[in-house]
Amino acid sequence: MSTKTLILALDLLGTFAFAVDGALTAIRTARVDIVGVLVLGLITAIGGGVIRDVLLGVTPATFQDWRYLTTALVGAGVAFFLSRQLTHLAKPILVFDAIGLSLFAVIGATKALAAGFGPLQAALLGMITGVGGGTIRDVLLNRVPTVFSANSHLYAVPALLGALLVAIPHTFGLTWGWIAVVGALVCFGVRILALLYRWSAPVPPGSPPL
Amino acid sequence: MSTKTLILALDLLGTFAFAVDGALTAIRTARVDIVGVLVLGLITAIGGGVIRDVLLGVTPATFQDWRYLTTALVGAGVAFFLSRQLTHLAKPILVFDAIGLSLFAVIGATKALAAGFGPLQAALLGMITGVGGGTIRDVLLNRVPTVFSANSHLYAVPALLGALLVAIPHTFGLTWGWIAVVGALVCFGVRILALLYRWSAPVPPGSPPL
């Protein structure tokens, strides 16, 4: 299996996990029908990439590619029919979700750098690719996006870290493929550790304790 | 009257109905002033087409065309001044709204196919053109978009059906104009029947009954 095929397979795995997670969140949070479940799963899976491409000024790529659309719709469909059974698989879904987050962050930053954007923009776009879909889903479900909240266990921070690990070396001319691998692994590791040890990002001074 | 003029007239009628409906929803739901009523009516009317064009990677067309902007602003303005009287016209507004939904779905799918997108994308973009404006309005009014909810009487389903009826024949090389007419009529008919007979889309297994 070539590197490109491996990245595509992992990327589709992440898309699937995001769609399942988005659809389950929709089912748990609101009275949605099958249209709501499918659309909210799809938006969770590809929304981050769409915002990234809008900010890059290009036609949204994951929306154009039927493999991402189909994977996301299948993931949301599985969640629709098996939502009760999937509640027992919350932990594996979180791991797949972390894989998706890592790949989306690194791929997003890489696309931004390839389009000629600077490292600050690339890091932000990597983070947005990772967290944007879930953010739109939360807005559509009428709740404050978990990514901004003080008990999200660093969802955005590892995405930003992974994207920075790709963007900063790039400004010094370092663009080897293994840098992206390190970025993705650091994002994945920090996210998993944050979940295990319930890490939180700092809150504003004077905020009431959790 | 040529076909093109007829389509434009119907499209503007749909835009007007969407704007009236969006403005009335804003007045009923929140404490909005005239700015809020006009902007939310405008967004309801042209928001779906804007999302479609962003996903197609082109400059939003309905925003560029002053006829759509003016029609939408006039519709929202009428709703602002006559909101109490218009509550008695809820049923004709629903019929005009169904006309708008049908045309928007079919026109959206046709634009996507003309831009070279595949049938799955075209069907989704047709649906988004129809339901996107109302969805942004609901998000701005801080409520779960009715299109996702289990008692929306199939708002998104007929739009998707109408768009699919245009997109699928197109993949087999069939692009006659009457296919679009059939798509729009099916969308319109299903929507009206769903309203009359209170049809609902399936909810996830295990959901509490309505």
Next chain:
Amino acid sequence: MSTKTLILALDLLGTFAFAVDGALTAIRTARVDIVGVLVLGLITAIGGGVIRDVLLGVTPATFQDWRYLTTALVGAGVAFFLSRQLTHLAKPILVFDAIGLSLFAVIGATKALAAGFGPLQAALLGMITGVGGGTIRDVLLNRVPTVFSANSHLYAVPALLGALLVAIPHTFGLTWGWIAVVGALVCFGVRILALLYRWSAPVPPGSPPL
């Protein structure tokens, strides 16, 4: 100091004020961590310009320019660490915010006219540039955007006025720089007077009094 440098300095001052205001609103409204504060401050500052550029069909300019990104992130960071102290500076922040609103409205309308859009579009895009960032912030904080509400003290109206004062003369071929200055001053003046005298825009007939 050249005119261009002066405009850039004022524009960055407005960006800073918008970011501070957006971050403080986030801290007051929801349980956000540092990621939420920085991102919501950034979105408040550059969101309006991003929506404008998406509607113009061009790559978002303020997102590409590191000076705007950095200014916005510094503003949000200051608000994060000094949120308690800054509550005493609410009035100066409102004045800076009005400066930002005025410049954003006039610059937005000017960019739309330069891109060949008509006066109606240019006026709307000027208004959107001014109020769009705060609107996305409010949506993300799960509340009805203040700009639509009946007690916003005309936030959108002066922006629209300032943008119209640039757009209308332009259709008659008048494009002198001082027209933009007049537009910005009128926007600033109306906003400040609306705050001082608690002006409100009309509400729909029959609405309950405030």
